[in-house]
Structures are given as structure tokens and as C-alpha cells.
Amino acid sequence: MKFLPISFLVLALATATAFAYDPSPLQDICVATNDLSSGVFVNGKFCKDPNQASADDFLFTGFRNPGNTSNPLGSKVTTAFVDQFPGLNTLGISMARLDFAPGGLNPPHTHPRGTEVLVVVEGTLLVGFVTSDQLNNTLFTKVLYKGDVFVFPIGLIHFQLNIGNTYALAFAGLSSQNPGLITIANAVFGAKPPISADVLTKAFQVDKKVVDYLQAQFWYDNN
Secondary structure (H helix, E strand, O other): OOOOOHHHHHHHHHHHHHHOOOOOOOOOOOOOOOOOOOOOOOOOOOOOOHHHOOHHHHOOOOOOOOOOOOOOOOEEEEEEOOOOOHHHOOOOOEEEEEEEOOOOEEEEEEOOOOOEEEEEEEOOEEEEEEOOHHHOOOEEEEEEOOOOEEEEOOOOEEEEEEOOOOOEEEEEEEOOOOOOOEEHHHHHHOOOOOOOHHHHHHHHOOOHHHHHHHHOOOOOOOO
């Protein structure tokens, strides 16, 4: 019996590993349980009987009207994720409408489960994202005008700011039915229960009074 070359065995192992993977998570947590009576959640959503589906399941009308930008951020993000748009279940996509008052900001945030591609429909936006420490937290930023498209890679901190004197509108597509949202300021200073001041004073190298002040603020969510 002839022995297979080592290189062939390594290639076969690598190929097998490449095709063996866990499904991407579609929610923040999914703790395993052996108690079937208490376990009703799955990674994603349960499916309706296909024979009971209708065209209405694949229609979302939440983008028809402008979002209310009368808030501290001057922006409103209307999401069409699977929770709002059940027809997206298992399809791996979602959308959002972004309305901005003059000077309005969609603050630094991340989508842990999705890449975002954004198109400007009206106005002028300053947008950007920050890479991981692998690339020394480099900022990539650009001013976008009507018709421009920009992509924000999955998981990276990014933002959009209306730098024009008029209303701005953009639409975004995301590569997950539930891409998730972590707004940085809200998560760090508005966590419940709060993150220890000892952690934040050392992490941000500031006085405890600064941390106390920030944790006492109302961190508005524009979603």
C-alpha cells in the first residue's frame, strides 16, 4: 500500500476544516440548556408555515415617512431588521433609513454582526470608520454627497454627521437580518448596572468626577 504524500494530507485536513464551521450568531447571547421546557429561543427566528405566508410578510412600509430628528442627536434611524420585518428571516440582509437635521449625528457605533453599505439620497454627510489595533486604529473618513455610496466593514466603529445646512437622508443595507447595534457612549457610560468607576477612570485616564458626570447623563438612543 502506498502512503499519501504529507502535503496531500495537510491539504485534505485544511479543506475539511474550511468547510466545518458554526453558523454565525444572529443574537447577542444564546445560552445552551438541557431543560426543553425553558428553552424556546433559537439562533434567529422560528419560521411561519410556508403555506400560511402572504405577500404582506415581505413588505415593509416603515420608510415612507421621515424620522423625527427633534432629539439631542438631531438624527433618527429607522430599522428594517428581522424584528420589524419578519420576511427577512434567514435571508441575511436588512436595511435602515437615516434622517438628519442640520448638524445631526448618528454617533460612533458598531454592528457586531453586519457590514453596512450606505447611500446618500439628500444632503452632505461626513462619515468614517476606525480600524482595529491591527491597523493602529486608523480613521478612514470621507465627505459624501447625493448619490455617493460608502461601506463600513463589519464590527468596526463608524459614524455619520450632517455637515450641511439642510436636511439629509440616507439609506443603509446590512449583511445580516439582525446586525446588532452597540452605540459606544451609551454602552460605556450608560450600561446597566454601571461599569465600575475604577475601570473607567483607569481606561480613559480621567478623574472620577468626569466618569460620575458622564454616567449621570441621559444617553439618548436615536433608534
